[in-house]
Amino acid sequence: MRVVCLAGGVGGAKLADGLQRVVAPGELTVIVNTGDDLNLHGLTICPDFDTVLYTLAGIADPVQGWGIAGETFEVAAQLARLGEETWFRLGDRDIATHLFRAERLRVGGRPTEAALELATRFNVPSRILPMSDTSVRTRVRTDSGWLDFQDYFVRRHQEPEVIEVKFDGVETASATREVKEAIRSADAIIVAPSNPIVSIGPILAVPGLLDAITAARRRGVPSVGVSGIVGGKALRGPADRMLASLGDDPSALGVARRYATAGLIDTFVIDVQDESLAPEIEDLELQVIVADTVMTNSQSRADLARTMLDAAAAARQ
Amino acid sequence: MRVVCLAGGVGGAKLADGLQRVVAPGELTVIVNTGDDLNLHGLTICPDFDTVLYTLAGIADPVQGWGIAGETFEVAAQLARLGEETWFRLGDRDIATHLFRAERLRVGGRPTEAALELATRFNVPSRILPMSDTSVRTRVRTDSGWLDFQDYFVRRHQEPEVIEVKFDGVETASATREVKEAIRSADAIIVAPSNPIVSIGPILAVPGLLDAITAARRRGVPSVGVSGIVGGKALRGPADRMLASLGDDPSALGVARRYATAGLIDTFVIDVQDESLAPEIEDLELQVIVADTVMTNSQSRADLARTMLDAAAAARQ
Numbered sequence: 001m002r003v004v005c006l007a008g009g010v011g012g013a014k015l016a017d018g019l020q021r022v023v024a025p026g027e028l029t030v031i032v033n034t035g036d037d038l039n040l041h042g043l044t045i046c047p048d049f050d051t052v053l054y055t056l057a058g059i060a061d062p063v064q065g066w067g068i069a070g071e072t073f074e075v076a077a078q079l080a081r082l083g084e085e086t087w088f089r090l091g092d093r094d095i096a097t098h099l100f101r102a103e104r105l106r107v108g109g110r111p112t113e114a115a116l117e118l119a120t121r122f123n124v125p126s127r128i129l130p131m132s133d134t135s136v137r138t139r140v141r142t143d144s145g146w147l148d149f150q151d152y153f154v155r156r157h158q159e160p161e162v163i164e165v166k167f168d169g170v171e172t173a174s175a176t177r178e179v180k181e182a183i184r185s186a187d188a189i190i191v192a193p194s195n196p197i198v199s200i201g202p203i204l205a206v207p208g209l210l211d212a213i214t215a216a217r218r219r220g221v222p223s224v225g226v227s228g229i230v231g232g233k234a235l236r237g238p239a240d241r242m243l244a245s246l247g248d249d250p251s252a253l254g255v256a257r258r259y260a261t262a263g264l265i266d267t268f269v270i271d272v273q274d275e276s277l278a279p280e281i282e283d284l285e286l287q288v289i290v291a292d293t294v295m296t297n298s299q300s301r302a303d304l305a306r307t308m309l310d311a312a313a314a315a316r317q
Numbered sequence: 318m319r320v321v322c323l324a325g326g327v328g329g330a331k332l333a334d335g336l337q338r339v340v341a342p343g344e345l346t347v348i349v350n351t352g353d354d355l356n357l358h359g360l361t362i363c364p365d366f367d368t369v370l371y372t373l374a375g376i377a378d379p380v381q382g383w384g385i386a387g388e389t390f391e392v393a394a395q396l397a398r399l400g401e402e403t404w405f406r407l408g409d410r411d412i413a414t415h416l417f418r419a420e421r422l423r424v425g426g427r428p429t430e431a432a433l434e435l436a437t438r439f440n441v442p443s444r445i446l447p448m449s450d451t452s453v454r455t456r457v458r459t460d461s462g463w464l465d466f467q468d469y470f471v472r473r474h475q476e477p478e479v480i481e482v483k484f485d486g487v488e489t490a491s492a493t494r495e496v497k498e499a500i501r502s503a504d505a506i507i508v509a510p511s512n513p514i515v516s517i518g519p520i521l522a523v524p525g526l527l528d529a530i531t532a533a534r535r536r537g538v539p540s541v542g543v544s545g546i547v548g549g550k551a552l553r554g555p556a557d558r559m560l561a562s563l564g565d566d567p568s569a570l571g572v573a574r575r576y577a578t579a580g581l582i583d584t585f586v587i588d589v590q591d592e593s594l595a596p597e598i599e600d601l602e603l604q605v606i607v608a609d610t611v612m613t614n615s616q617s618r619a620d621l622a623r624t625m626l627d628a629a630a631a632a633r634q
Binding site: 079083092093095099101121 | 357392435439
C-alpha cells in the first residue's frame, strides 16, 4: 500500500514515524511544508523537513521532538560570542545537515534532490519530499506587523495574535514532478495532525498540488485526515489560537471544515474526547472515525497510523 | 607609522602578529592572499585570512599555527557520518566564522566588508583586507594535472611536484578601494615571509595592486621583504621545492630575485644562516639586512617586525 502523507513539523513527524512502522519499507512518501524554511547564517534551514528526517531516522531528540538527540552547541556558542543572534539555536549535528544541503544547492541541485540524498545518507527507508523546489515563505500579520514565520514561532514564542497569513512566493511555486508522481501512484493520502493553517495550508497552496490530490480522489484514492486539535486545544503549537483569531472554530470541527472546504479529505479522524463533534463533521460530508489520536510513544504513533490506513482501506471498498 | 603588510598564511600571520605588537593600535593593515580560498559544504572558506584573523585575535592554535585553540570538531564528525569528505577538517568555532561570512555575502556584502566586520567582532585592532573582492583561485599543475590549491596543499600534503601555477579569475579581479587606500596612505610596506609563489604571488597578480605599491615606492615609501626560506629550506610549506621545480633557486636568493623582478621591494631581510647570499642579493639592487628571522615565539615575532620597520625607517631617510 503506497502511502502519501502531508506533514508539517513535530506532529507530522510523529505520524510519519507511525506510518513508517506499519507500511512496507519504501512505500511511504512524506510531503513536507517548506513555508517555515528560513535563511540563517548564510544557510537555508528547513525545520519541518529536518524534523521529519531526524524522526524517521530514529535520532530525533525524544524530549523536544525536534533536533537531534545528544546534540551539542559549539558553533552556536561561538556565534553568540561573535555577537550573532542565536534565537534559532542550531545544534552542531544539525548544522552538518544544513551544510550538506547548502553544498548540493550551491552546485545547482534542486532542494528535492538534496532532500532525497539526505534521507539516503540518514538511512531513512521512506521518501521525504519538500512541497516545492521554489522558495515559499510563510508570513503572519500581527499587532507588530508582518512577521517571518520563525520570528513569530520561535523568537516570539507564538505569543502575538495572528490576524492574517500569507505564503510569499507560492503563486510562482509549483508541485515538483516527484510530488506529483508520489500522489499519482498513491493508494492512500494521509493528512497528519499538523497545523491546518501554517503547516498543511502552504502545501495545499502550491499550484498543482491540490489538483493532483483531487485527481487521485476522483480515481477513488481515499484521503484521511486527523485533527491536531483535541478537546479544543492544539496538541502542540498555536493552531487553536490561530483558528480562533482567523474566525474559525478552535476545535476538530474547525480543522475539518477547512479540509472539507479545500476538498482535501473524505475521512476525518477525531479523538474520543471530541466524539460529540462527530455529527457536525459528518454534516460536512466527511466520514468520521473516533479513536485515540494522542501520540505519546512509538506504539500510539503506529496505532494512529494503522487506524488511518484501515479507514483508507475501508473507504476504498 | 602606518604599515601595510602583504601576507599569506601561518608565516604571514606570525609577522603580522609581531607588527601588531610594535606599531600603534590601528596603524597596521594586512593584505591577505585569497587565492587559497575554497568552497566547502556550501561555504566560502578563506584559510589565509582566517589564520591571520585568529592569530591577531590571540586565539590561534599555538601548536599548528592555524585554527582556533581548544577547537572542537562536532560538525565535522557528523559530516563524516553522513559520508562527506572531511580532508579539510573544519572546527566548530571556525565554522562559526564561515557562517558569519556567509550571511554577509548572502545579503550582498563584499568580502572586504565581511572581513572588516569579522576583525571587529574578534576585537582585532588591525585591519585585515582580502587582496580582492573578486574570486581568485590558485591552481597548480602537477603530474596529476591541474589541482585546486587546497587539494594539493591539504589533501595531498604538498607531495606532487608543481610544474606550473595559475591564478584563475585574477585577470578580471581588481584591487579594492580599501586596499588601494591602505597602500596610498602607508608609511612602510612589509612583505611577510610567506610563499613567494602562491601566497605573495596572487596578491601581486591582482590588477592595480602592484601599481599602487609602485606608486607608493616612487613617493619614497620603503618596501621591505623577508625570506621565508632559510638555509635553503622553507620554514614551513613547499616554497623551496616549488621554487626549484619552477626553475628558481630554492633559497633566499631565489625569493629576492622574484621580488626584485616584480619591483616589489627595495630592502630584503635574510637570516644570519644565509649571510653568504648577501652579495648576490645586493647585485639585484636590493639593500640587504642580516638578522635572526626565525619566529619561534612572541618575542622573536616582535623582534623581526622591529628589524623590518627599522630598515624601512632607515630607507626613508
